[in-house]
Amino acid sequence: MNRMYGNKLHILIFLLPALLLFCGILIAPIGASFYYSLFEWNGMSADKTFVGLANYKEVFTSIDIGFMKALRNSLLLALLSVFLQLPLALLLALTLGKKVKGERVFLSVYFMPVLISTVVIGQLWLKIYNPEYGILNVFLRAIGLEKWTRIWLGTKETALGAVFVPTLWQYVGYHMLLLYAGVKSVPGELREAAMLDGATDGQVNRFIVLPYIKPIIRISVIFAVTGSLKSFDMIYVLTNGGPLRSTQVPSTLMIEMLFLRNRYGMGSTIAVLLIVLCFLFALIISALFKQED
Numbered sequence: 001m002n003r004m005y006g007n008k009l010h011i012l013i014f015l016l017p018a019l020l021l022f023c024g025i026l027i028a029p030i031g032a033s034f035y036y037s038l039f040e041w042n043g044m045s046a047d048k049t050f051v052g053l054a055n056y057k058e059v060f061t062s063i064d065i066g067f068m069k070a071l072r073n074s075l076l077l078a079l080l081s082v083f084l085q086l087p088l089a090l091l092l093a094l095t096l097g098k099k100v101k102g103e104r105v106f107l108s109v110y111f112m113p114v115l116i117s118t119v120v121i122g123q124l125w126l127k128i129y130n131p132e133y134g135i136l137n138v139f140l141r142a143i144g145l146e147k148w149t150r151i152w153l154g155t156k157e158t159a160l161g162a163v164f165v166p167t168l169w170q171y172v173g174y175h176m177l178l179l180y181a182g183v184k185s186v187p188g189e190l191r192e193a194a195m196l197d198g199a200t201d202g203q204v205n206r207f208i209v210l211p212y213i214k215p216i217i218r219i220s221v222i223f224a225v226t227g228s229l230k231s232f233d234m235i236y237v238l239t240n241g242g243p244l245r246s247t248q249v250p251s252t253l254m255i256e257m258l259f260l261r262n263r264y265g266m267g268s269t270i271a272v273l274l275i276v277l278c279f280l281f282a283l284i285i286s287a288l289f290k291q292e293d
Contacts, residue, residue, distance in 0.1 A: 030275060036268040043264030055269040065257075067270065070248040071277075077164055077249070078228035085168045086220055089175035094205055096176075097183035107180065110173035118170065122237030125166040129153050129238075153239050156246040163238050163247050167231065175220045182213030218289040225285065226278040250274050 037055055039048040059067045092110060096103050113121065128134050129152040137149040152162040186209050194204045210217070232251035235241065241248035241256070250270055258267035 030272070033268045033271045033275075036265055037272050039265045041264045042262040043258065043267075044262070048265075051265070055266050056273075059266065059269050059273065065253070065266070066245055066248060067250065067253060067273075069245060070250050070253045073160060073247060074229050074231065074249045076160065077167070077231060078225045080164050081168070081171075081224040081228050082221060085172055086175055086217075086224055088168075089172050089220070090179050090217075092172070092176045093179035093183050094209065096180055097186075097209075098201075107177065111177055112173070113170045114174045114177075116170070118233040119237055121166055121170055122234055126153070126238060129162055154243055156243055159239055159243060159246045163235055166238070167234055170234075171227070175224065178216055178220055178223075179213065182216035183209060186212045214289065218285065221289075222282050222285050225281050229274060229278050229281065 038050060038052055040051050040055070041048040059065055092106075096106055100106070128136055131137055131149070131151045131154075134152075136152065140146060140148050150158050152158050190208050190212075191204055194208055199207070230251060231249055232255075235247055235249055235252055236255070239247045241252040251274070254267050254270040254274070257263045257270060
């Protein structure tokens with residue numbers, strides 16, 4: 001008995017530094033954000049006015065803040081990520097998992113955008129979307145489709161889609177690598193047995209590979225949805241939430257409240273809601289995959 005308690009004590013001692021680091025970096029800031037969300041405060045003066053849950057009520061009811069529109073934009077990006085980005089990543093993973101020629105080269109090429117700074121990628125796509133010399137409009141004019149040219153980032157109808165394209169291009173390689181690792185972990189004897197029974201490549205993927213890598217698909221879906229809810233840097237570089245808030249998302253709205261409107265309490269409220277939403281969607285997605293199982 002003493003030995004058992006001694007082992008537990010040793011485990012606790014070894015885990016304590018990581019636990020303290022986790023609490024200091026993650027738990028404590030979340031607690032501080034929730035505390036400040038209960039106040040009306042400009043972030044600089046010593047005076048704070050306690051308002052309770054009034055900030056939470058205002059964030060959902062005030063048209064001036066526009067949180068619901070920002071949340072809708074994030075959810076739309078999440079849908080595009082799940083139904084466009086992930087299928088494309090899965091297709092690439094399944095294709096490369098067949099031991100195609102130059103497999104390692106393709107993996108490196110597709111994953112390379114993930115390694116590049118988002119700010120750099122944003123600046124690159126700003127040049128591509130430029131209405132005068134951008135390659136997109138230049139190409140459309142060259143093939144006789146000048147009427148299709150747009151101020152892509154300056155038009156409400158096209159801005160959100162134009163922001164999503166660089167995000168898809170940057171992170172499709174990230175999801176592809178996760179799914180590729182899962183595809184390569186499928187036991188070869190399962191594939192061989194299915195092929196001997198006359199299964200086609202499509203049937204092998206559908207009935208063997210996809211069920212086998214379902215846990216990794218679940219993780220990719222969670223990353224895609226929560227990543228869309230937390231999206232900030234690409235949107236900030238390309239549009240900063242404009243035009244007319246058509247690309248505003250909760251993260252850019254939070255920055256606006258904190259540093260432009262000096263509403264530190266409201267900014268903290270949005271931060272807390274983002275944490276809750278990411279956690280909630282992760283639980284919902286996990287529950288849906290368990291029901292499928």
